[in-house]
Each structure stands twice: as structure tokens, then as C-alpha cells.
Amino acid sequence: MSTPTATRLQAANASVTVLSNTTFVTDWTRRYFGPWWNAFEVPASYACAGPLVTADLNEKAYTDLTALVRSRPHHEATYAKARLLLTRDSTGTITGISPDEGLAYRSEQLGGHVTLAGRTAEPLALATARIAREMIRAALLRDGWTLLHASAVVQGDRAVLTFGSKGAGKTTTALLLASRGAQLLANDRVFVKAIGDDLRVLPWPSAAAIGLGLLDALGLYDVVRDRVQAGEQLHPTQHQDVTDALLAGRREPLWEPDGKREKKVQVFPDQFATWFGMQLATGGRAAALLFPRIDPTSVPAVIDGDRTLGEDDFMSGATEDRYPDHFGLAHGINGGGSDLARATVADRLAALPHHQITLNHDTQANADFLTKLAGDQDL
Template sequence: MSTPTATRLQAADASVTVVSNTVFVTDWARRYFGPWWNAYTIDTDSNCPAPLVVADVNQPAYADLATLIDACPHQEVTYAKARTLLARDRAGTITAISPEEGLAYRSEPEAGRLTITGLTAEPVALAAARIAREMIRATLLRDGWTLLHASAVARDGKTLLTFGSKGAGKTTTALLLASRGLHLLANDRVFIRPDGDGLQVLPWPSAAAIGLGLLDALGLYDIVRDRLKAGEQLHPTQHQDVTDALLAGRREPLWEAGGKREKKVQVFPDQFTSWFGMTLATGGTAAGLLFPRIDPAASPALIEDDRTLSEQDFMSGATEDRYPDIFALAHGIDGGGSERARATVADHLAQLPHHPVVLGHDANANADFLSKLADSI
């Protein structure tokens, strides 16, 4: 049997340990979270502290849990877009199996321990990272943090938050500013909490989804294509159609059936630095709010708009349907934090400068304008 390895993850006062006999699993957690959170190897000779994720490639253990699920009353749910069979015993232990992924879970919420067993290494690593992040989230939410649906960049600790519905330009704004020397703190969501008279901001580590057209407009398309042709890989959640399009040199957007959702490039956090030369931020204090919209015919400019924060700018249980809390990790707290925390954050944000802007399709002009605006804030 392999020697167990452990990666400790920490964000603010929240922490979780990922332990595995498969070094690929703990290496994955360290790579995935390290650029934005504190991630480091710890000794496994002593007992690893809870919260704890134990994740291994173990075919007999997987088969045992699959047999247990078959023998018990269970329900069928969707978790991480996969069909999942779920059972709970009288002691509160939750057992689940995802047959298509070859993954089995055993959650002991009171002990702060979740065990993952699977048939192959990559799905186990993906699941362990997902569960570890959910455990960090649960602790932060209990400590008064909440989650905003926003991108963020920082300079000297001062953070600009960008809000908007899908397609408004959150990712565009963040990456343009990161290309001009600001530090990328988040692509799509951030943790935020009042701290004294200000608002402390933390990253939410995840693969960043970037459309092929935006990648091209930002001047990053050829970098990604050359890296793929050299044998490097993007995040495995990326659809194969996107990889095929990149390798073939196709730059037009790809759409799922029905044309409502774009298939996008999925970039690892560390690839922003190693591929694109961008610097990542590990935290900051909120200093201003941007509300962009895209108009292909427009020149970038400040505009008159009464747009301000609304409930849709906060992540909540209703927006987190991809990862419902089937393993009782949040202990009843909404996935976006308490109503009181959201209200307090909204009050603080309302006092910061608000800047509605319009962006055109000239990436350099957009970047020049946003960089000057960031300097003024």
C-alpha cells in the first residue's frame, strides 16, 4: 500500500485536510487551491485534524459501498451534473454512489469527515477538491462571510468588484485589468465579510470559463492553442468540442444544444500565471464597484445608470443547484451565507464608489479605459 500524503488548505480562519494514498489526489488539491488559498503538505504520521477529506482509488471499497446502497432505501439526486444515489442511516451518516463517475462517498457530518473512494484517480481528485472547497465554504459562512457573484482584481490590497448578469462583461473586465498589471483575485465569485470599517475579500478558487471569442479578443487564443499542441492540458471539465476547436484553430463561439449556453475554455488558476503572465491576489479590501455592459458599437466610457446591488449579486442556495448540500456539510446555513451577513455586506458596498461603464469590442481601448478608471479609484 502507498504511503498516505496530506495537503492542508487554509482560507482566513477556515481549513481542511485532504489525505490520500494516491499522491495525484493531494498534488491536485495543492495545485488547484495553492495560487489563491494557502495550500501545503503536512505530515501524516500524527492524526490529521478535521475537517478531513480522505480520498483514495480503491475498487473493493467502492464495490462495498455500491452494494450497501443497493441494499438500503435510497433516493436519486443530481450532484455535480451526475446521477447520485443517496442513503442516510439512523446515526446521520450519509452514503452515496455516482455510478457513471465511479465514485462513492461516505459523509460523517458530526465528525467533520468525508471519505471518497473511486475507480480511477482523476475523478477522485476532482471530487476531493470539490468537497474540500465546500467544507471551507461551510466554515467561512458560519464565520460571517457571504458570497458575491462578482469578478475581482486588486492592487496594493484595494479590490475592484465587477457585477453583472451572464454576458455583461465580468470576466472581460477582470482579465483586461489583470493584463494591465492589476492582480486577479476572482473570475466569477468572491467571499466577502465586514472587517472593521471595510470589507475583506477572499478568492473562490475554481477553473475559469472563458469563451473562444473572448480568448481571441484578449490576445490569449494563440497562447492556449500552442500550449495544447505542445501536450499541456486545460481543466478536465472542459468539453472535448472546445479542445478540438482550439487544436483546429476555430475561434467562433461554441454552443450547447439549444444555443443558450456557451461551451468555454476551462483554465486552471495557476495557468493565469504560467500561461498568461498574470499575477493572482490572495485577498484584499473592497474599494469600488464596476457595472459593465457590452455594446459592440460603443467606445468605452462611463455611463449614466442607476444600477446598484440586488439579491442576484449574492450567491445563495437557489443559485447553487449544481452542488446541493447533500452531504450536510453546511449544517443548515444557506450556500451564500446568512441573510444578516448579506444585508451587512450590501450596506457597506452601497457606500463605495459605483461606476457603470460601457465596453466595446476593441480590447486595447477597453483595457486603456479600465486601467485609467482603476487608477482613479
């Protein structure tokens, strides 16, 4: 049996330790969270302190937990797009198995300790990172943070938050500013909390989904293709069709069969730095809100409008769409934070400068406009 290794994650006052007999799992955790959350190796003996995820490659444990679930009344659910069978005992311990992934979960102490047993390393590493992130999220929400749908960049300690529905330009805005020297804090969502006179922001670590067309427009397509051709890997949640398109040099958007969702490149957080030369921010102070829309017939500009922060800009529901709280980690907290925290953040954000803007398909013009706007003293 390998010597266990441990990685501690820290975000504001929330922390969790990942302990594993497989260094691939803890190395993955440090890579995935390190650029945005403080992820660092600790002695395995430290794992007894605080929230804990234990994740081991262990065929016997997987088999035993599978037998346990199937021997008891259980129900079927979906988690991370995979089938999950779940049972709960009289002590509140939740046990689940994902047969297609070769994973078993056991959540004890009201979600304070989650044990995973896996048959192969990569699915185990992905599942471990997912659980650890959800435990941090739950702790932050209990501590009064909220979670917003927004991209964000930081200049100094001033954070510019960008809101909008799919296709509005959140990712475009953030990546253009990051390519011009701002630090990237969030691609799609961000934690916010009122602390004293400030609205503090924290990143939500995740693989960033970037469409092929946007990669091309940003001048990043060839960088990604060259790296993939050289054998480097993007995040494993990326659809094989996207990898094939990159290798073939296809730059047009790829769509799901229903034509409603685009299949996108899935970029590891650390690849923003190593591949694109962008710096990542670990936090900041909310200073301004942008509400972009893409209009190919317009020039980049600030426009009149009454767009303000709305309910859809907050995370809502008990959990995310793909990650329902099957393991009792959230303790019933709304996935976007408490009503009081949300109302406080909404009021504070409403007092910050708001700018509705249009962007077009001219990347250089967009970047010049956004750089000037973000550099204005009003922001």
C-alpha cells in the same frame, strides 16, 4: 499500499485537510487551490486535527459502499452533472455512490469527515477538490462571510469588484485589468466579510470559463492553442468540442445544442500565471464596484445609471446549482451567507464608489479605459 500524503487548505479561519494514498489526489489539491488559498503539504499524522477529506483509490471500499447503498432505502439525485444514489442511517451518516464516475462518498460527523473511494485517479481527484472546497465554503459562511457573483482584481490591497449578468463583461473587465498589472482575485465569485472598518475579500477557487471569442479578443487564443498543441492540458471539465476547436484553430464561439449556453475553455487557476503571465491575489479590501455592459457602438466610458447591488448579485439557495448539499456540509446555511451577513455587506458595498461603464469590442481601448479608471484615486 502507498504511504498516505496530506495537504492542508487554509482560507481565513477555515481549514480542511485532504489525506490520500494516491499522491495524484493531493498534488491536484495543491495545484488547484494553492494559487488562491493557502494549500501546503503536511505530515499525514496531522490529518486527525480538524475537518478531513480522506480520498483513496480503493476498489474494495467502492464495492462495499455500493452494496451498502443498494441494500438500503435510497434516493437518486444529481451532483456535478452525474447520477448519485444516496442513503442516510440513524446516526446521520450519509453514503452515496456515483456509478458512472466510479465514486463512493461517506459523510460522517455532520460533514466534518468525508471519505471518498474511487476506481480511477482523475475522477477521484476532481471529486475530492470539490468536497474540500465545499467544506471550506461552509466554514467561511458560518464565520460570517458572504459569497457574491462578481469578478475581482486587486491593486495593492484595494479590490475592484465587477458585477453583471452573463455576457455583461465581468470576465472581460477582470482579465483586461489583470493583463495590465492588477492581480486577479476572482473570475466569477468572491467571498466578502465586514471586518472592522474594511470589507475583506477572498477568492473562490475554480476553473475559469473563457469563451473562444473572448480569448481571441484578449490576445490569449494563440497562447492557449500552442500549449494545447504541445500536449498540455486544460481543466478536464472542458468539453471535448472546445479542445477540438482549439486544435483546429476555430475562434468563433461554440454553443450548446439549445443555443443558450456557450461551451468555453476551462482554465486551471495556476494557468493564469504560467500561461498568461497574470498574478493571482489571495485577498484584499473592497474599494469600488463596476457594472459593465458591452455595447459595440459605444466608446469605453463611465455612463449615468442607477444600477446598484441587487439580490441576484449574491449567491442564493442552500448550495450551488451543480453541487447541492447532499453530504450535509452546509448545515442549512444559505449558499450566499446568513441574512445578517448579507445585509451588512450590502450596506457597506452601497457606500463604496459605483461606476456604470460601457465597453466595446476594441480590446486596446477597453484596457486603456479600465486601467485609468481603476487607477483613479477615488477608487
